[in-house]
Amino acid sequence: MKKIVFYGYNEGKKVSETGVEATGSVLLWSWDGTLFAALLLGHLLADFVLQSDRSIRCKKQPGYFLGHIAIVAGLSYGLAGIWQGWVILLGVGLSHAVIDALKLRFGGDRPGAFWLDQAAHLGVIVVLAGLAPVVLPGDSLWVGWLGEDRWREVLGIASGLVVCVWAGGFVVELSIRSWVAALPEDGGRGLAKAGRLIGRLERSLIFFLVMIGKPESVAFLVAAKSIFRFGDLMNRESRKEAEYITIGTLMSFTWGLVTAWLTWWFLGL
Numbered sequence: 001m002k003k004i005v006f007y008g009y010n011e012g013k014k015v016s017e018t019g020v021e022a023t024g025s026v027l028l029w030s031w032d033g034t035l036f037a038a039l040l041l042g043h044l045l046a047d048f049v050l051q052s053d054r055s056i057r058c059k060k061q062p063g064y065f066l067g068h069i070a071i072v073a074g075l076s077y078g079l080a081g082i083w084q085g086w087v088i089l090l091g092v093g094l095s096h097a098v099i100d101a102l103k104l105r106f107g108g109d110r111p112g113a114f115w116l117d118q119a120a121h122l123g124v125i126v127v128l129a130g131l132a133p134v135v136l137p138g139d140s141l142w143v144g145w146l147g148e149d150r151w152r153e154v155l156g157i158a159s160g161l162v163v164c165v166w167a168g169g170f171v172v173e174l175s176i177r178s179w180v181a182a183l184p185e186d187g188g189r190g191l192a193k194a195g196r197l198i199g200r201l202e203r204s205l206i207f208f209l210v211m212i213g214k215p216e217s218v219a220f221l222v223a224a225k226s227i228f229r230f231g232d233l234m235n236r237e238s239r240k241e242a243e244y245i246t247i248g249t250l251m252s253f254t255w256g257l258v259t260a261w262l263t264w265w266f267l268g269l
Contacts, residue, residue: 034140034148035080036129037155039092042076043121044159048166060104069097079155080132081140087132095124111174153267157211160263164207165200168255172199176248199248203256210260218257225249 050071058064073093080088099120107113142151173196202221209217 032129032132034143034152034155035082035132036125037152037159038079038081038140038142039076039088039125039128040122041155041159041162042079042092043072043096043125044162044167045075046072047118047121048162048170059100065097065100065104068100069093072096079142081142082132083141085132088128091124091128091132096121099124114174156263156267160259160266161204161207164256164259164263165203168203168252168259169196169199171255172248172251175251176244179244179247195245195248199252202249202252206253206256207260207263210257210264215257215260218253222253 046068051068055064055068059068070093073089073096076092077085077089082088099117103113103117107117140151145151146154202225205221206218209215
């Protein structure tokens with residue numbers, strides 16, 4: 001993902017095809033794919049990994065809200081590695097605060113509000129990745145240490161893993177939440193949050209298998225889980241619960257495979 005540069009016109013002159021800026025031209029946009037990946041990872045870590053259930057429930061309280069904004073701004077600034085990058089710190093912090101405040105005020109916990117919220121954050125990241133290099137023509141510290149290709153690979157794998165494992169769990173829970181009311185009220189049948197942990201382990205394994213070029217091995221994982229749940233599907237007393245779990249499992253596997261393959265494509269493996 002190379003840098004894409006656009007220059008403005010002044011007195012009928014523009015940048016030559018060799019990349020040398022002509023007299024009077026103004027740099028308007030400089031898309032930096034590595035900076036985009038860094039800001040994306042900062043957002044993903046803050047929104048899906050470092051937010052506990054309690055912090056999400058209490059997000060309307062100023063302390064929790066400001067703490068979350070500080071985390072996402074700090075992570076984005078640190079991963080960008082451009083220490084004079086005040087534009088990144090302010091841009092991410094202020095935009096995230098505004099978007100999250102609007103979601104809390106008007107969206108609540110509805111699925112549509114979640115997707116609009118994430119789309120807005122992604123849009124801001126795209127804009128910052130194009131505008132920040134214009135006013136911050138410095139290189140990332142991490143690029144200097146690891147090289148641009150290696151650092152972009154690290155960011156891509158980490159972002160893909162977070163989307164696959166943590167964001168995937170949130171999306172699946174949000175998607176099947178409407179069916180919870182149909183389940184029998186029996187809180188003693190399973191361990192607390194065990195389903196969430198199992199889902200994360202499943203998607204982690206799927207991500208690993210795809211990354212090492214062994215996606216066909218996922219079939220064994222599907223078969224193993226199907227065997228465990230076959231008896232419940234045949235039992236009428238627990239059939240609703242088994243169907244609920246099966247739907248969640250299929251969604252989880254699909255999400256894991258799609259995000260792992262997208263990560264593979266992004267890295268050009």
